[in-house]
Amino acid sequence: MIEIGRLCVKLAGRDAGKKCVIADVLDKNFVLIDGETRRRKCNIRHLEPLKDMIKIKKGAASSEISAEFKKLGIEVKETKKKEKAEKPKKLRGKDKKPSEEKPKKEKKKADKKEKPAEKKEAPKKETKKEEPKKK
Amino acid sequence: MPAGRHKSRTLRRVSRKTPGAKTTLQYKKRKPSKAKCGMCGAVLSGVPRERPKKMQNISKTKKRPERPFGGVLCPKCMRKIIKESIRE
Structure with a gap:
């Protein structure tokens, strides 16, 4: 058979x-x-x-x-082959857009420097404020 | 003492650890029975056993095997049906 x-x-x-x-x-x-x-x-x-x-x-x-x-009389479904998508290229050096990333980093650094002095007082107040809202 | 409504075993008991490191008893609804074959009654594998709300969040392909009659018949009964349909 x-x-x-x-x-x-x-x-x-x-x-x-x-x-x-x-x-x-x-x-x-x-x-x-x-x-x-x-x-x-x-x-x-x-x-x-x-x-x-x-x-x-x-x-x-x-x-x-x-x-x-x-x-x-039996129809066979034709399967399409997948076309490979192009890999996204990483832009480096001159091609990179200067405006997007630089300002963010500056902001983060500025925040970190300011925080440690306030930390000891600030977080306790925040947690107390948040709890009653959840309930 | 548990509250009166918690004395019967309609709800299942789950012990959970709280954030304060104490263990407490929680009362949860029981899971539905296991899925069974429509013809022979055998327990189906590959079909999760969850409450309907949780079943909503599971994707369709994870709720049943991907074959004809998947999640309804066991593979043995499915083969029987296919063979019978061929031989008619």
Whole structure:
């Protein structure tokens, strides 16, 4: 039953219930399948063979198999390949915008210098004020 | 003594540590029963057991296995149904 060109239905996983074709026999237990399902290695136990056969070569390309499936009246969804997005470039030196970052740093430093003197008094008052609001 | 409404076991008891390092008893609602297969009644794996409010925040893909009849039937029963539909 398990031979190249045999139509099957997948029984396990997210492609369960979908039709596929055996494109290659890899092993005693494993075959290469393609069709409505993803093109992948598959255990024989996860396949239910059907009566029908398709004439395909050993290790046929997915485009050939999808063409054969169309003849049978089964539509195969074509998956688009993802295009790689360009990596964002880090700007350095002259290209960097000077206006964005410099003023922030100055502010932080200024705050730190001022705080330590006030710290001992200030935080206690703040915590007391916050608690009653929560309740 | 616990309050009268806390004496029955309708609420489950959880011991929590407070910020002051004391342990207190909290009373929380019980979790719903485990999800079961619609055909054979086997316990389904991969379906979380949470209160509805928490289930809202879990994404759909984490609430059930991603296969036909996922979260409704166990895999054995699903295979049976697929095989029967093929052989008709």
